[in-house]
Amino acid sequence: MTEPRDLEPVTGAHGAEALSSVAVAEWLLFAAPDTSQALQDWRLTGTTVLPCGDSFSAVRIPAAVVQAAANRREPAAIAERLVDALLGGPVVVSTDGTSYFALTPSAGPVRQLPAGIEYLGQSALLMVPRPDLTDPRLHGHASYWAVPMLEPGNLCQLDAALQLAAVGRHRHLTKGTEQ
Template structure:
């Protein structure tokens, strides 16, 4: 595979080697690598297939906010990085959903209500690895928790624990009103 040339250069004018490696790994989920690279170049996002390289869990923003007890995107991202042990998380364009990237075998588990599994035959809008700042990239999807190494995914148990805490707090808050 050729080196993705579409990552934004680092301040010193070079591309971050890890971001390039992560991009190459993510692109293994692209139906058309050339198109995915072009999409990343012009829009900052591309559509990747779930189910082989990775799968994803969609968690609503309200559950994530309840789990973290936070509202500010950067503070939520910091808390997610801690709670999910550095597992990668993408935030949807509208900020209503968080997509936790997990191993494809996650489908073998029973998932709690309100968690949507993106496996085979599912598509996910994925930002370039360097898009991590919601303020800088406007209304585009971004990495709340970037993928730090190619193939490093979130532990399913960590994601489910986050959901359990968030749902409990969300339901408790609803009954206290």
């Protein structure tokens, strides 16, 4: 599939080991319809588009809601809160920084989502950064891992991601009405 020389991972801000980064990359690449193209995209741009629904799905949470849930605005402080709230599950930040994507196991249709929260399941596409892109100061132009996937298949619990979104939305709305 991939050769170690193809991925050349770098230890990220959260201390993920290089070998784990390669294993995570290979696991993510299983979702790609064209592994060679996905790997080339990672090499050229640092990101590739992967389909949701089989290996993983995702919960899209607006950045303002995540910031409210974390009671923080700085990326490193938000990441620390996300690690706690999502039990170390992986979270990707969009290229423009307006959304966070908690990677979850695939599930059927999810009902009762908080307003503004989106579940990306079967046939949805997600821009996924290389596993070594974990520091927004170094990779500010690209999507990055706010919380990296430390082991292949280690995902957020869907209920934890939805709880984070609900708490953040409530705090965001409450803050907005108090001003």
